[in-house]
Amino acid sequence: MLTKQAEKLAQDRAAVLFQKAGIVLIPEEAEQIEVADFGLGQLERQGLELVTYVNTERYCAKELALFPQQTCPEHKHPPVGGEAGKMETFRCRWGKVFLYVEGEPAAAIQARLPDGSEAAYTVFHEIVLLPGEQYTIAPDTLHWFQGGPDGAVVSEFSSTSRDELDVFTDPAIVRMPVIGQE
Amino acid sequence: MLTKQAEKLAQDRAAVLFQKAGIVLIPEEAEQIEVADFGLGQLERQGLELVTYVNTERYCAKELALFPQQTCPEHKHPPVGGEAGKMETFRCRWGKVFLYVEGEPAAAIQARLPDGSEAAYTVFHEIVLLPGEQYTIAPDTLHWFQGGPDGAVVSEFSSTSRDELDVFTDPAIVRMPVIGQE
Numbered sequence: 001m002l003t004k005q006a007e008k009l010a011q012d013r014a015a016v017l018f019q020k021a022g023i024v025l026i027p028e029e030a031e032q033i034e035v036a037d038f039g040l041g042q043l044e045r046q047g048l049e050l051v052t053y054v055n056t057e058r059y060c061a062k063e064l065a066l067f068p069q070q071t072c073p074e075h076k077h078p079p080v081g082g083e084a085g086k087m088e089t090f091r092c093r094w095g096k097v098f099l100y101v102e103g104e105p106a107a108a109i110q111a112r113l114p115d116g117s118e119a120a121y122t123v124f125h126e127i128v129l130l131p132g133e134q135y136t137i138a139p140d141t142l143h144w145f146q147g148g149p150d151g152a153v154v155s156e157f158s159s160t161s162r163d164e165l166d167v168f169t170d171p172a173i174v175r176m177p178v179i180g181q182e
Numbered sequence: 183m184l185t186k187q188a189e190k191l192a193q194d195r196a197a198v199l200f201q202k203a204g205i206v207l208i209p210e211e212a213e214q215i216e217v218a219d220f221g222l223g224q225l226e227r228q229g230l231e232l233v234t235y236v237n238t239e240r241y242c243a244k245e246l247a248l249f250p251q252q253t254c255p256e257h258k259h260p261p262v263g264g265e266a267g268k269m270e271t272f273r274c275r276w277g278k279v280f281l282y283v284e285g286e287p288a289a290a291i292q293a294r295l296p297d298g299s300e301a302a303y304t305v306f307h308e309i310v311l312l313p314g315e316q317y318t319i320a321p322d323t324l325h326w327f328q329g330g331p332d333g334a335v336v337s338e339f340s341s342t343s344r345d346e347l348d349v350f351t352d353p354a355i356v357r358m359p360v361i362g363q364e
Binding site for chain 1: 203204205206207208211235236238240241242243269271273275276313314315316318337339340341
C-alpha cells in the first residue's frame, strides 16, 4: 500500500519531470497526478506516474512520467466485449524510454530488470525512444517499459483506456491504486 | 495556391512555435509540417500548421501551431457512414487560443474576425484556453479558433481524423492543400 506521504513525494517528483519536458499542468492536474505502484510496494523500481487528459468512449490521451530506471510492469490490453484491446502510441517527450514488446528479442537489453521480479518479464524486443520518437503498440500485445538514466516523459495517445482490465504477467500485481490514510 | 516558398516559411515559423512550447520534432516531422491555407490565399489570417503524430482507425493525435491571430476557419465534422463525426479535445500547450463553438454567444468576442470573411463565422460561444487548459468539442458541432497575440500551440487528441470530409461554413474553402511548384 502506498502511503499518502509516498504518493505526495512521487507526485512532486513527477511534476518536476513534466516541467523539464516543458509540459504545463493546471494546479488541479498537478495535485492529482496518479501514482501507480501496482501493489508491489517498490514504487522506485516498478511504478508509473500519470495524468489522464481525456478518456472518452473513442479515444484517450495521457502524460506519463517515469523516474530513472522506474519500470511499468509487463502487461497487455485484451479485447473487451466485441472490441479489440487498447491500441496505444507512445511518444517520448523528454529523457529516454526503453520499450519492450513481443518479437525478436534483443541480444542484451539495455534496461535492467527489477530485482526479484525477473520472472514477470518475458518479452524483450527492444525499442529505444528519444524525444520526438514514437512507437505504436498493437492491441493484445505484451509490453513493458523503463525510464532511462534521467527518467522520461511520454505522451500516450490511444483508444479508450480501461486500466482495470489490463492483464499483467506478474500475478502479484494490483493495477488500481490502494492509497493509505495519513 | 500556396507557393513552395510560402509553405517553407510557414513551416519554419511553426517550428519556432513548437520549439517555444518545448515540443521536440524529429527532423522528418519538422520538414513535413503541414501548412493548410484552405485555398483562401491568406495564410497569415486564415490558416493552420500541423503535425499528425498518428491517425489510426481508432484515434488520432496532432500538434497544431497558430500564428498570432491566425484563424482556423469555421467547420464541423459530420457523421461518417454509421459512425459519429470526429470528436476532438484541444489542449493548449503554449500561448493563447480563442475557441468558438455552438452555444450562447459572447457579448463581444476577443478574437478578430478575418477581414472580408465575416459571413463565414456564425458561432460565437467563446472559450479561452491558456497553457494546460483544454476543451472537448462534440461531434458535428461548428467550431473555429484563433491564435492569441503571440500565437499558440495546441495538442489535438481525437477520434479518427478524416480532414477531407470536414464541412466548412465558407464555400470558398478547399481543405486539402494545393502546393505550387517552385
